[in-house]
């Protein structure tokens with residue numbers, strides 16, 4: 371089941387019942403578009419920075435610039451959004467919020483000050499990062515997700531599905547991390563790429579087959595707070611910062627159970643909704659921009 375709401379998440383929050391949500395999975399504006407502007411990126415006539423997310427493909431879909439408010443205003447918004455998430459989460463419910471490195475500490479403090487319990491930063495490492503601004507900055511090869519819970523109360527429990535099942539992405543990422551650490555070791559020893567990969571393949575098969583198996587016959591693996599993932603399909607892309615469905619599914623599989631309710635207060639293309647439905651969860655999606663909202667609604671018209 372999916373519910374789509376068009377409006378500013380702060381203004382229409384009354385439409386979402388309090389303490390009903392099992393997971394807030396959301397990707398607010400990063401508010402970093404205007405940072406690091408070089409003189410040649412500034413349009414001499416309009417003064418506009420031409421090197422932001424808004425100068426990229428799909429931006430004509432939006433009615434207004436959604437990623438540029440002042441630092442002070444953005445920090446206030448982080449508090450207001452944290453408050454909203456607190457009121458909608460059930461006790462023991464989880465939140466996983468995408469955030470840029472610039473604002474991790476601000477979001478952590480904002481979440482804590484409204485009573486949420488931030489627990490860890492997940493780092494999503496993107497080996498094929500876009501070499502944007504590479505002559506003035508180290509290329510940003512990571513994104514960050516702040517994960518935490520609303521404190522447990524009464525009979526409520528938190529969900530953390532640490533038993534990864536064979537074949538799920540949770541296991542795949544754990545296996546990929548293992549393999550990449552082994553490849554790295556052989557490359558550091560000076561082996562050429564082909565030999566390093568051959569050695570890593572043999573060793574990783576051995577390592578994975580020696581892992582503990584649980585009562586259901588599934589391989590037990592540790593859930594790391596790093597995810598290595600490149601790409602994702604661009605076929606259905608309608609949003610400039612659309613998140614890969616598999617990353618969203620990773621968090622949904624880890625932090626909710628079938629039938630649970632997922633809320634995305636900054637839905638964009640609706641990718642969190644798609645991932646939730648495909649994982650047999652319910653979802654509420656909020657998107658402020660009317661043009662993006664209608665594109666997103668189109669995608670769910672048969673649900």
Ligand SMILES: C[S@@+](CC[C@H](N)C(=O)[O-])C[C@H]1O[C@@H](n2cnc3c(N)ncnc32)[C@H](O)[C@@H]1O
Pocket residue numbers: 377378379380396397398399400436609611612613614635636637638639640641642656657658659662
């Ligand atoms: C970073 S994008 C999210 C992209 C999304 N994760 C996806 O995969 O398509 C943020 C979205 O939040 C919307 N937005 C910004 N401020 C909002 C607000 N106050 N309430 C609701 N939506 C908002 C923007 O229009 C934009 O589509």
